Amino acid sequence: MAENSAIEWTDHTFNPWTGCTNVSPGCDHCYAESWSKRSGHVKWGNNPRKRTTAQYWKVPAVWEANATAFYKLKGRRQRVFCASLADVFDNQAEPGWRSDLFALIAATPSLDWLLLTKRPQNVKKMLPSDWKDGYSNVWLGLTAEDQVRFDQRWKHLSAIPASVRFISYEPAIGPLRIVDAPVQPDWLISGGESGNGARIVEADWIRQIDADCAAGGVAHFFKQWGTYGNNPLVCESGIPLAEAKIADPHGKGGGLLDGAIHRRFPQPRPKVSVAA
Template sequence: MATQTGIEWTEQTWNPITGCTKVSPGCKHCYAETMAKRLQAMGANGYENGFAVSLHPERLGQPLQRSKPTTYFVNSMSDLFHEEVPFSFIDSVMSVIERCPQHIFQILTKRAERMAEYGATRDIPKNAWMGVSVEDKKYGLPRIDVLRTVPAATRFLSVEPLLEDLGTFDLDGIHWVIVGGESGAKARPMKAEWALNVKDQCLAAGVPFFFKQWGNWGADGVRRSKKKNGRELSGRNWDMIPTVQLR
């Protein structure tokens, strides 16, 4: 079933696909892989294959059962545009999204080129927010240019885990930016100036900025629990989100 989530920028997760493979440095300490292996060991339904890419058509109808407007993170445990997911199955996911105009569906990928290939021949539902991960300059920044070509009403960036200073980059055609540090036993630190650089560019461009977390390294460079490090950047929480009209 779709589940409640502790992810600060969404309300529920919907996983009609599980499993993935690593494609860039942001994947190194993948939380979903760790969780999938744990769920497999527990005998959880849907994780019999561990973190191998698996389609779950029986889960497609879950958002249709909820009338209350809800924000869904699609495939928190996978990547909708993974090479092993056929476009025909993505069509089925998009069909459900189109049939649920009361909901927002946030779709995040590290496979921007395949997202763009899909969008080149299909209409993207207005309530499908399309996003890419941007963890560094080499792998992350090029995804932004590809995302701009996707015909989505709302395009967003998940700058998490932020692994280096991104320098100056173009936010034209981008409607939302999320920033966060890495959490977990092997988390890599995020420097305050890296996050502030992204924030300042968002504010200058009029793009809503959301600071998700410091993770396991604080603004002072000290390692401690994610909860103790909190979510403040420049002395406040940044919870800006796009304002959209779904209907």
């Protein structure tokens, strides 16, 4: 649950608690729900959330202690995805747990915490009282799997001040355009669904969102096609599956978009800060 993550856009994952309830079509094949069934750690849906252990909560302090060494090696700050098996702004989570999480975030200023939610309508009322213009080490994001969910959710998050505001268009299960949004995000992650029953992502959806990001000055991180059946090398160019896997090994189903990797991040901070 806390680890050096294989997710391409983060370094670590941290789950202050586990458990969630599905709220939209993007949740239909939720990997976290599948994990809960395999592990038996928590019952999914309208059931009590489960806080992780006190020992586990000490792990981010280890990452913080390694901040200077990491920066010297990588030339950037560490990113922490929180929470991959829950939702920080879930109103079924104990409010005291969220307070403890923000205290931990404040105590680890050298880590950039990426808080991704499907419940942006809850964010404003659940932020700490000293949020003001945002914590410098917190990036606020929302999942929008299609245009309907973007239109519903972005109006809430775009009104909240934050160091970085981002969109996860993953799994992309319908077209999404952001070019006409009055406020643009700083960053957008896109990707097709993977695993059993993965739904189709059309190549033109990704091309269109990439063009929108370029027009709006938004950093675009295209993660993956999800399956090679979605990859244009196969579905447009007719390359055999085995050859496509060799030609494009970047992520599940490959990650090339018209022959190039599109994995950009929002502008990094100019220097690392280390807690005294």
